[in-house]
Amino acid sequence: MSRLKDLQKNLFGGTTSNARQFGMIFTLVAIVVLFQILTDGLTLRSDNLIALFQQNSYILILAIGMLMVIVAGHIDLSVGSVAAFAGILVAKSMAEWDLPWPVAILFGLAIGAIIGAWQGFWVAYIGVPAFIVTLAGMLLFRGGNQFIGNANTIPVPEGFREIGSGFLPEFGPNTGYNNATLLLGLAAAVAVVWREIQARKTRRAMDADPAPMWISILRMAIMVGVIAFASLRFASGRVGTSFPISGIILLVLVIAYSFYTRNTAGGRHIYAVGGNSRAAELSGVKLKRVNFFVMMNMSVLAALAGMIFVARSAASGPQDGNGWELDAIAAVFIGGAAVSGGIGTISGSIVGGLVMAVLNNGLQLMGVGTDRVQIIKGLVLLLAVAIDVYNKSQGRFSVIGSLMRPFRREDSAPPASPPDAEREPAKAAVSG
Amino acid sequence: MSDVPILLEMRSITKEFPGVKALSDVNLVVRAGEIHAICGENGAGKSTLMKVLSGVYPYGSYDGQIVYQGSESKFSDIRASENAGIVIIHQELALIPGMSIAENIFLGNEPRKRGAIDWKAANRMALDLMARVGLQEDPDTLIKDIGVGKQQLVEIAKAFAKDVKLLILDEPTAALNEADSKHLLDLLRGFRSRGITSIMISHKLNEIEAIADQITILRDGRTVETLDVKADGVDEDRIVRGMVGRELSSRFPDHTPKIGDVFFEVRNWNVRHPISAERQVCKNESFVVRRGEIVGFAGLMGAGRTELAMSVFGRSYGVYESGTIIKDGKEIVLKSVADAIDNGLAYVSEDRKAIGLNLLDDIKSSTVAAKLSKISHRGVLSEVEEYQAAEAYRKELRTKAPTVDESVSKLSGGNQQKVVLAKWMFTDPDLLILDEPTRGIDVGAKYEIYGIIQRLADQGKGVIVISSELPELIGLCDRIYTVFEGAITGEIARADATPENLMKQMTSTKKMLTK
Numbered sequence: 001m002s003r004l005k006d007l008q009k010n011l012f013g014g015t016t017s018n019a020r021q022f023g024m025i026f027t028l029v030a031i032v033v034l035f036q037i038l039t040d041g042l043t044l045r046s047d048n049l050i051a052l053f054q055q056n057s058y059i060l061i062l063a064i065g066m067l068m069v070i071v072a073g074h075i076d077l078s079v080g081s082v083a084a085f086a087g088i089l090v091a092k093s094m095a096e097w098d099l100p101w102p103v104a105i106l107f108g109l110a111i112g113a114i115i116g117a118w119q120g121f122w123v124a125y126i127g128v129p130a131f132i133v134t135l136a137g138m139l140l141f142r143g144g145n146q147f148i149g150n151a152n153t154i155p156v157p158e159g160f161r162e163i164g165s166g167f168l169p170e171f172g173p174n175t176g177y178n179n180a181t182l183l184l185g186l187a188a189a190v191a192v193v194w195r196e197i198q199a200r201k202t203r204r205a206m207d208a209d210p211a212p213m214w215i216s217i218l219r220m221a222i223m224v225g226v227i228a229f230a231s232l233r234f235a236s237g238r239v240g241t242s243f244p245i246s247g248i249i250l251l252v253l254v255i256a257y258s259f260y261t262r263n264t265a266g267g268r269h270i271y272a273v274g275g276n277s278r279a280a281e282l283s284g285v286k287l288k289r290v291n292f293f294v295m296m297n298m299s300v301l302a303a304l305a306g307m308i309f310v311a312r313s314a315a316s317g318p319q320d321g322n323g324w325e326l327d328a329i330a331a332v333f334i335g336g337a338a339v340s341g342g343i344g345t346i347s348g349s350i351v352g353g354l355v356m357a358v359l360n361n362g363l364q365l366m367g368v369g370t371d372r373v374q375i376i377k378g379l380v381l382l383l384a385v386a387i388d389v390y391n392k393s394q395g396r397f398s399v400i401g402s403l404m405r406p407f408r409r410e411d412s413a414p415p416a417s418p419p420d421a422e423r424e425p426a427k428a429a430v431s432g
Numbered sequence: 433m434s435d436v437p438i439l440l441e442m443r444s445i446t447k448e449f450p451g452v453k454a455l456s457d458v459n460l461v462v463r464a465g466e467i468h469a470i471c472g473e474n475g476a477g478k479s480t481l482m483k484v485l486s487g488v489y490p491y492g493s494y495d496g497q498i499v500y501q502g503s504e505s506k507f508s509d510i511r512a513s514e515n516a517g518i519v520i521i522h523q524e525l526a527l528i529p530g531m532s533i534a535e536n537i538f539l540g541n542e543p544r545k546r547g548a549i550d551w552k553a554a555n556r557m558a559l560d561l562m563a564r565v566g567l568q569e570d571p572d573t574l575i576k577d578i579g580v581g582k583q584q585l586v587e588i589a590k591a592f593a594k595d596v597k598l599l600i601l602d603e604p605t606a607a608l609n610e611a612d613s614k615h616l617l618d619l620l621r622g623f624r625s626r627g628i629t630s631i632m633i634s635h636k637l638n639e640i641e642a643i644a645d646q647i648t649i650l651r652d653g654r655t656v657e658t659l660d661v662k663a664d665g666v667d668e669d670r671i672v673r674g675m676v677g678r679e680l681s682s683r684f685p686d687h688t689p690k691i692g693d694v695f696f697e698v699r700n701w702n703v704r705h706p707i708s709a710e711r712q713v714c715k716n717e718s719f720v721v722r723r724g725e726i727v728g729f730a731g732l733m734g735a736g737r738t739e740l741a742m743s744v745f746g747r748s749y750g751v752y753e754s755g756t757i758i759k760d761g762k763e764i765v766l767k768s769v770a771d772a773i774d775n776g777l778a779y780v781s782e783d784r785k786a787i788g789l790n791l792l793d794d795i796k797s798s799t800v801a802a803k804l805s806k807i808s809h810r811g812v813l814s815e816v817e818e819y820q821a822a823e824a825y826r827k828e829l830r831t832k833a834p835t836v837d838e839s840v841s842k843l844s845g846g847n848q849q850k851v852v853l854a855k856w857m858f859t860d861p862d863l864l865i866l867d868e869p870t871r872g873i874d875v876g877a878k879y880e881i882y883g884i885i886q887r888l889a890d891q892g893k894g895v896i897v898i899s900s901e902l903p904e905l906i907g908l909c910d911r912i913y914t915v916f917e918g919a920i921t922g923e924i925a926r927a928d929a930t931p932e933n934l935m936k937q938m939t940s941t942k943k944m945l946t947k
Contacts, residue, residue, distance in 0.1 A: 206819040208835075263813050265804035272801060275790035282748055282779065282787055283802040283855070284770040342792045 024335060024351045031355060035362030042365050043358070046237035049230070050244060054165065054312060056357040057246035058083070058305035060350055062328035063335070064257050065294075065301035067349040070332050071261075072294045073274040073341030074123065074130035078137030079328060080321035082299050083306025085141035086111045090307055091154040091316035101160035105307060112303025115141065116296030124291035133295075138325070146318045153317040156310055164311025166245040177235035178242035185231025192223045246308050253301075258346045270294060274341030330377070331356055334384045356380070438499075439464040439629050440485075440598060445496035447480055447489060454480045455494070455653045462598070462646075465627045467620055469634065469644035471671055473901065477653040478633050482600055486520040487513040501597075517597030521587045523606060527575045534558035534571035537590045561589040565619060581612030588619070599623065600631045605639060606734055617643050635732045637668045637939055649674040668939075669932065676902055676931030684907040685879065687886045691910060692723030696863050696894050701755035703743040713739040713750055715919040721863060721894035726885060728909030729898045730934050736918035737898045738782055741865045745779040746772035759862070773802060778861035780852050782868040782898070788852050789840050796822035796836040798851050803859040825854035829884060846877025853884060864888060865896045870904065882908055902931045914938045 035043040042048055062079050069076045090108040093099040099107060115137070122133040168180035175182070196216055203210040210216070234243040261267035272280035273290045281287050305324070310316040335352025337344025356377060363373045440462040447455040455477045462468045470478050483489050485498065487507030498505045500516060507513040510520075527536050534554050543553045558571040567585040575583060584604060591599055601620075605613040620630055620643060634640055640647060647666060649656040656674050659666045697720045705711035713736050721727050729737045742749035744757065746769035757764050759775060766772045772779070781788045789798055799822040800807055807817040822836040829850040833843060840851055849869065856864060866885065870878045885908065889895050899905050905912050906929045914922040914937040922937035 202816055205816040207823075263815075264811055265808055265813065268797065268801070268804055268813070271792075272790055275792040276787070278787040279790050280801075282745075282769055282781060284746075284768075284773045286768070286770065338792075342790065 024348060024355070028351055028355050028358065031358050031362070035358060035365070039362060039365045043362055044233065046233050047241070048361070048365070049233050050237050050241055052357060052361050053247045053250075054244045055361075056353065057244070057250045058308045059324060059327045059331065059357070060250055060353045061253060061301055061305045061308070062324060063331040063349040063353045064253055064346055065298035066328040066332045067335070067337060067344050067346055068257075068261065068270055068294045069130070069298050070329070070337050070339075071274045071341055071344045072270050072291060073277065074291070074294065075329065076119075076130065076134045076295065076298045076302075077325045078119065078134040078141060079298065079302040079305070080324035081138045081141035081145065082112065082115050082302040083309065083321035083324060084145040084316075084318075085115070085148075085306070086303035087306035087310040087316040087320050088145045088149040088154065090160075091156050091310055092148065094157055094160060095154050101157060104160065105163070108303050108307045109300055112300035113296060115303070116299030117292075119299060120292035120295035123295050124288040130295065145320070149316065149318060151318045153315045155315040160307075161311045161314055163245055163249065164308045164313070167240065167242040168245070168248070170240075170242075177232065178237075179235075181231055181235035181243040184243060184248075185227050185235075188227045188231075189224045192227065193220055196220050246312070249304075249308070254346060254350055261346055266290075266293070271342055274343075276342070327353075327356065330381045334381060336388065339385075352384075436463040436465065438462070439501065441497075441499040442481070442485065443497040443499065445481065445484055445494055445498075447484055447494040453653055455484070458496075458650065458653070458655050460648055460655070461658065462629060462631060464629055465624060466645040467624055467630045467632060467643055469632050469640040469647045470650065471634070471637070471640065471647055471675055472650035473675055476650040476675070478650055479602065480653075481650070482520055482602060482631070482633065485513070486510055486518055486600065514594050517595055518600065519591035519594055519596045519598070520600040521584075521591060521602065521604065523603040525580075525583050525587055527583055527586060529576035530574060532572045532574055533562070533567075533569060533578070533586055533589075536575055536586055537561060537571075537593050539590075541593055557593070558589070561592050562586075564592055565589045566615065579612070581608050581615065584608065584612070584616060585619075596628065598629045598631065600633075602633045603635065604632065605634065605636060613639070635939070637671050640671065641666065641668055647671065651675060668936075672932050672935045676935060683879065683903070685883045685886060689726070689910050690724045690890055690892075692725075692892065694720045694722050695760050696721040697758040698744055699756045699758065701740065701744070702753040703739065703750040703755075704753055706750050709751065712753075713918050714743060714755075715917075717755075717915075717918075717920045719913055719920060719923075721896060723892045723894060724889050725911065726889050726895045726897060726909045728905035728912035729896060729915055730902060730905050730912050731898075731900075731915035731938050733900060735915045735938065737915050738867055739918070740915070741779060741867055741896065741898060742781075744772075745769065745777055745865060748772075748779075773859055773861075776860070776862035777865070778802075778856035778859055778863070779865045780849075780856055780867060780869060782871060784845075784848055784852050789848060791841040792839070794837050794839050795826065795831070795833055795843075795851055798840050799825055799836070799854045799858055802855050806858065821858060822854070825850075825857065829854055830880065844877075846873045846881070849873060849877070849881060850884075853881070857888070861893065863894045863896070865898070867898045868900065869897060870899070870901070878904075902934050905929070905934070906931065 032043065062083075066076060066079070086108045089111055090104050093107055094101060094104045119130075119133050119137055122128045123130045168178060168184065170178060170180070172179040196219065200210040200216060211219075231243075261270065269280065269285045269290050272283065272285050273287060277287060280290075306321060309320055313320075331353030332344060332349045333339070333352070334355055335344065335348035335350070337349065359377060359380060360373060363376060368376075438461060440460070442458065442460040445455050445458045445460075446453070458477065458481055460468075460470075460481065470481070472478050480489075484494050487509050490508045491506035498507075500518070505513075505516060507516070513520075528539065531539070534551075537558050538549075538554050542549045543557065544550060545553070555571050562569065562571065562585075565585045565588045567582055567589065569578060569582065575586065578586075588599070604616055608616065617639060620632070623630060624645075632640070632644065641661070644661055647659045647661060649659070649671065651674070659670070659674070664670075697718075699718050701714050701717045702712065703714035705713050717740055719727070729740070731737045739749050743752060744766070746766045748769055757766060764775050766775060766777070785791065790801070793801070796818050800818050804813060807814050807821065819836060825831070826833065826836055831843075831847050831850040831854070833847060840848055843851065853869075869885065870881055873881065885895055885897065897905065897909055906926070909929075910926050912924045912926070912929050912934065913920050914924070914934060916938055924934065924937075
């Protein structure tokens with residue numbers, strides 16, 4: 001049991017929400033394995049993996065921004081409409097005003113920033129609840145999209161499509177694989193090892209014992225193994241396909257925003273505002289600025305997601321981005337964020353988004369209709385958050401802890417009182 | 433009086449909370465038809481006693497007996513006590529602002545006709561009840577459209593709707609102006625002549641002296657005495673003596689102050705209430721703090737001490753009107769909390785759970801929360817420095833926690849307070865304002881906090897302590913200002929400070945600037 005506890009405690013770094021994340025990753029792996037079996041190996045085939053990433057990169061980008069909005073204690077219902085609005089303007093700018101596509105991308109991001117400033121203004125400086133502001137935005141920018149595009153679709157040029165449907169280029173000797181993807185995988189593996197070494201150094205600087213060596217090695221081995229497997233898969237798809245450009249954009253954003261939320265004062269302030277806004281204010285946090293920033297940032301990311309989607313479907317249409325807000329919000333909550341704010345991580349939200357994506361994809365591969373897919377997704381969301389709420393009401397945060405509870409009770413000596421047996425896993429979770 | 437039948441007798445009531453004995457062996461005898469006042473300092477146990485009586489703390493959660501109307505009562509909740517005719521009116525009124533007077537009076541008690549609310553009857557009965565409390569309004573008027581004084585009357589009317597026999601009023605006049613207070617006191621006299629018994633908790637000793645028949649004084653959760661106002665010839669001084677008369681010994685670490693020059697000064701400070709702009713919460717207040725000095729602010733709840741402190745701390749309360757702050761000989765303008773922190777001010781709030789800490793955080797991120805720049809290098813937080821800082825304070829303040837990774841929500845009150853102190857010490861302040869630094873903390877931890885405060889002063893910092901416990905102020909502070917209704921009413925050096933003269937200046941508008 002103690003080895004297992006060690007494992008749970010150490011597998012994913014050294015912060016408090018790890019037990020929860022461990023549970024999430026555990027769930028993700030379980031779902032992948034389940035569908036791999038149910039679909040006779042279709043799920044992990046190269047072309048399916050590539051499609052999975054391309055189809056979901058924009059939702060995952062939205063989940064990054066949504067996580068920050070939700071941690072700050074707000075919500076954004078307008079992201080789908082904002083994405084569509086930015087998409088149509090960008091498409092139009094290239095089709096009718098002949099903007100070169102790189103300029104058009106900057107133009108799209110600027111539109112996102114302006115819309116974000118508009119919504120942030122109402123939320124932060126006037127004090128209108130974000131739910132209302134973005135509900136209004138949802139109608140406003142959906143209508144805006146259809147007004148500007150005349151409810152028609154507008155095609156986008158070849159170069160622009162790269163950000164949605166492009167792949168890493170082919171170069172170098174013919175290895176039978178896409179070399180760029182292999183290099184990317186190698187870089188990721190090196191980064192994982194380097195991070196592990198840094199983490200051990202940090203732990204030592206904190207006079208704390210780093211995780212046992214075998215755990216570090218196991219953790220690195222698993223990560224490197226997953227990276228190697230994934231890069232070989234992505235590199236061995238149909239000729240001309242490899243790791244998608246939209247995946248690269250997502251990767252860069254995940255790394256940058258994870259760093260921002262964890263390691264900078266600005267990121268800390270978002271958690272502080274969501275945790276206790278009055279306490280944050282009395283600690284010198286500029287409440288309005290933080291609220292303005294998270295709302296604005298969300299719309300910029302929504303505009304980016306909209307452009308990637310338009311690039312992938314080669315045209316901007318009036319129904320783009322319908323229902324995205326719900327997928328993004330679901331990803332964040334499945335990823336362990338608290339409805340009341342203050343809790344949640346970028347990586348958790350990405351894993352949450354991937355759970356939904358794999359579920360969606362796997363069910364479609366099995367030929368399940370969209371009606372039943374929706375029913376299942378709805379139940380998964382409800383169940384994931386219900387488990388979280390239940391755990392909190394029991395005073396523990398650990399999914400694994402609750403899974404282990406029945407065994408533990410048997411472990412303890414016969415006269416052991418149940419309350420003690422229940423407190424045990426909670427302690428384990430906290431120390432993790 | 434002794435031949436009048438006893439309505440209520442509470443016998444040796446003891447109520448414990450985890451770690452604190454709020455009431456021990458309290459006795460209260462209330463005779464039918466009298467006005468019985470309960471006096472005591474903040475935290476003496478008055479409200480707890482009333483909560484025991486009204487069933488907020490149900491039978492079984494306390495020890496002792498409640499004998500009411502001749503038989504023992506075992507109230508399981510407020511409803512049970514209300515059914516027996518005991519109605520409590522809290523300091524914070526329990527009215528719904530968006531509902532009408534009549535709706536509020538009959539809330540939860542609506543007159544019905546075949547399942548539906550009979551509004552005709554309700555309005556008729558409401559008018560009748562309103563007449564009994566002297567409230568002349570349309571019963572359809574919304575609560576938010578009438579003043580606090582009238583709201584208070586609605587509460588009392590609501591009590592009559594429940595056929596009240598024993599009316600308990602907790603600080604009924606605290607929020608009222610003079611005219612409304614007078615009306616309320618007259619009303620209570622009227623009830624007495626009609627045989628209704630009242631229990632009244634109040635800090636306003638002049639009102640108690642004027643209206644009460646009997647006074648029971650509580651101190652530290654014990655009954656001190658019960659006075660008969662007429663027979664014993666009770667006056668304000670007599671009540672004060674009963675309230676504060678306790679020995680002060682060795683509850684404070686030995687300390688020889690090293691007081692330097694004045695370095696912080698607030699002049700003619702005027703602030704208005706954030707919502708009702710006609711209310712002035714700081715009235716031309718001026719004070720000074722010297723280096724190495726611990727300055728106390730004494731006052732009753734609602735006197736405006738917290739409002740003063742927070743408005744000075746980067747205008748985090750109320751609407752600033754006028755006044756200057758001078759630090760080290762230069763005028764400084766603090767428009768935000770960030771300005772205040774940058775200028776070396778720190779404010780430890782009175783309610784650490786509601787506004788002092790983010791309870792989702794662990795110890796280490798709480799410790800550095802108010803000055804992240806100190807552990808940042810080119811915008812990147814150093815986890816190692818964060819840990820080292822938190823660990824250093826954990827050792828220095830002897831915070832009891834397994835590691836600094838522990839969530840602050842899991843700590844006891846005293847240890848949470850140490851984390852809050854660490855958070856503000858980490859900002860390297862010159863002036864620390866500590867608002868009720870020992871509220872809800874057990875005696876041992878209090879002693880440690882006093883020691884920390886004294887060490888901070890010895891480092892040449894100025895410390896302001898706001899406290900409702902007079903012995904704490906007298907034991908800890910080098911100089912004490914008294915505050916009453918938003919104005920500073922006195923300044924007393926440690927040598928001259930006694931609970932009696934502090935209490936007098938805290939309860940009167942008379943300017944008695946003794947030196």
